[in-house]
Amino acid sequence: MITLNINGFEVEIKEGSTIYQAASSIGVKIPTLCHDERLKPHGSCRICVVEVEGARSLVASCSTPASNGMVVHTESESVITARREILDLMLANHPLDCLTCEKAGRCTLQDLCYQYDIEESSFDGKKKKYEKDTSNEFYYADQTKCILCGKCVYVCSQVQNTDAICFVDRGFETHVGTPFDLGLAKSTCVSCGNCVAACPVGALMPKRKEKFRYWEIDKVKTTCSYCGVGCQMELLVKDNKVVEVEPVKGHSNDGMLCVKGRFSYDFINHSSRLKKPMVRKNGVLEEVSWDEAYDVIANKITEVKESDGADAITGFSSARALTEENYLMTKLMRAVIGTNNIDHCARL
Numbered sequence: 001m002i003t004l005n006i007n008g009f010e011v012e013i014k015e016g017s018t019i020y021q022a023a024s025s026i027g028v029k030i031p032t033l034c035h036d037e038r039l040k041p042h043g044s045c046r047i048c049v050v051e052v053e054g055a056r057s058l059v060a061s062c063s064t065p066a067s068n069g070m071v072v073h074t075e076s077e078s079v080i081t082a083r084r085e086i087l088d089l090m091l092a093n094h095p096l097d098c099l100t101c102e103k104a105g106r107c108t109l110q111d112l113c114y115q116y117d118i119e120e121s122s123f124d125g126k127k128k129k130y131e132k133d134t135s136n137e138f139y140y141a142d143q144t145k146c147i148l149c150g151k152c153v154y155v156c157s158q159v160q161n162t163d164a165i166c167f168v169d170r171g172f173e174t175h176v177g178t179p180f181d182l183g184l185a186k187s188t189c190v191s192c193g194n195c196v197a198a199c200p201v202g203a204l205m206p207k208r209k210e211k212f213r214y215w216e217i218d219k220v221k222t223t224c225s226y227c228g229v230g231c232q233m234e235l236l237v238k239d240n241k242v243v244e245v246e247p248v249k250g251h252s253n254d255g256m257l258c259v260k261g262r263f264s265y266d267f268i269n270h271s272s273r274l275k276k277p278m279v280r281k282n283g284v285l286e287e288v289s290w291d292e293a294y295d296v297i298a299n300k301i302t303e304v305k306e307s308d309g310a311d312a313i314t315g316f317s318s319a320r321a322l323t324e325e326n327y328l329m330t331k332l333m334r335a336v337i338g339t340n341n342i343d344h345c346a347r348l
Contacts, residue, residue, distance in 0.1 A: 004070040011066075019061040019072055020048060030074050031083065031112055033200050034149035035062040038159050038254060044150040046086050047112065051076045058082055084116050090147050091121035093128045094201075101145075103202030105214035109147060130175060135185035138263040139196045139206045143175045146203040152176060152195035159256065164189035176203075193262035197247055197255065206263065210243040212236075221248065224261040228322045229253070231261055242268045301337065310338035319346040 002015050006023050013022045018041060023030050033045035043060035050061045053071040058079060061072075073079065090109065098104050113119070130143035150167070153176060157163045164187045168177040178187035196204040217236040224231040231253035236244040242265050249255035267273055277293035278285040288296075304312050315333040317326045326344065333342040 002066060002068040004066050004068065004072065006072045007074055013066060015068075017066050019050060019052075019059070019064050019066050019070075022066045023050075023061065023072070023074060028074055030061050031115070032062055033108055033112075033147060034151055036151055036155065036198065039151070039154045040158065042150060042154065044148065047083055049079060049082050049086075050074045051079050080116065083112075084118060087113055087116055087118045088121050088123065091118065092123040092125070094121075094147065095144060096120060101202045102205050102208065107202060108200035126172070128172075128175070133183050134207075135183040136189060136191060137185075137207075138191050138259065139193055139204060141176070141184060142203050142205070143177070144203075145201050146176055147201055148174060148176070149200060151198040151200065152204055155194050155198045160190075160192055160194050162188055162190055162192075165195065191259040191263070192257065193259065194247070194256050197257075197262075206244060208244070209266070210238065210241070212238045212243050217243065224257065225320055226258070226260040226264070227319050228326070230322070231257055233257060233261055235265070305337065311341060313337055313339055314341040314343070315339075317342065317344045319344065 001012050003010060003012050004019075004022060005011070006019075006026065006028055009026055009028075011022045011026055013025055020030055020032070020035065030048050030050065032048040034042065035045075035048060041060075041063035043063040046060060048061045049058040051073040052059055052064075053073075061074070087109075091113070094109065098107070098110055101107070104110065128144060133141040133143075148167075153165055153167060156165050164184070165176055165178055168175055168181060178184060178189075193206065196206055199205075214236075217238045220235040220237055222233060222235055224233055229252065232248035232251040233253075234246045234248055235242045236246065245257070245262055245265050247253060247255045247257045247262070276287040277290060279288045279293060279296050280286075301313060313333075315329055315337075317329045321329070330342055333339055
């Protein structure tokens with residue numbers, strides 16, 4: 001363990017930790033646009049700069065290791081001046097369309113500009129302008145709004161391990177794109193949307209079927225039902241209707257989802273979705289209670305087993321159930337009903 005001083009407070013933290021981690025451990029918030037605990041620190045955005053006594057210049061707290069005896073100031077005059085200058089430079093190539101931007105209310109750049117009283121850029125000159133890449137079925141990329149923080153690139157390469165996007169060109173022309181700039185549809189993108197979830201601005205956004213603002217929604221934490229992994233996610237709900245899905249960090253999936261969990265939620269609101277069990281009566285399917293449905297299942301199994309034997313019955317299990325539930329299905333078929341006729345949809 002090492003000890004350092006942050007804003008007048010003594011902090012003890014494990015050797016090898018960064019200044020950002022040390023500050024976070026005592027509740028000191030350092031702003032950042034590019035930092036993500038799942039990624040190797042890269043210090044792209046520089047908003048997290050802090051003053052270290054004795055250092056020649058301000059340092060990026062997310063990538064600078066804390067050292068024993070270090071004295072750190074996170075909100076000194078020089079730090080605030082630097083952050084305002086960085087935001088000023090970012091806005092020089094960022095459209096000020098916050099009134100109509102779909103990211104409004106959840107844009108980190110917007111929040112930081114509000115915090116440091118930046119209304120517009122003081123820099124004039126050439127502006128970046130890119131065509132929106134709408135080729136992906138589930139989300140679009142608007143590089144005009146990109147701040148080159150790199151989170152999407154590194155999440156795709158280091159966490160998702162797809163390497164579908166990268167930095168293209170150099171200098172002023174640098175932007176996030178696909179190999180040869182052929183567009184997302186012709187890349188190795190698997191449409192997981194994890195880059196979308198990581199983006200702190202409106203450069204990557206899901207293609208919405210419903211218009212909403214983030215302050216209008218309620219969050220419902222739940223478990224994805226598409227497979228048995230148990231990924232945690234937040235349903236964004238407006239007027240009792242799911243309008244978007246976001247991953248949850250710090251759980252088994254640690255902020256990651258696949259294309260199904262992230263984008264395939266329309267079935268929830270579909271008009272033909274079954275919400276209750278149905279039993280055919282006089283040739284017509286009717287909604288019944290679960291108790292009645294279980295009675296029908298049990299009676300049918302008993303009837304078939306008595307008339308034709310246990311091997312006339314087959315069980316078919318699902319990868320959308322948990323491992324434990326599939327194990328119980330196997331026990332039901334083999335130990336209770338008495339047949340080895342059990343199969344599973346994952347055995348394709």
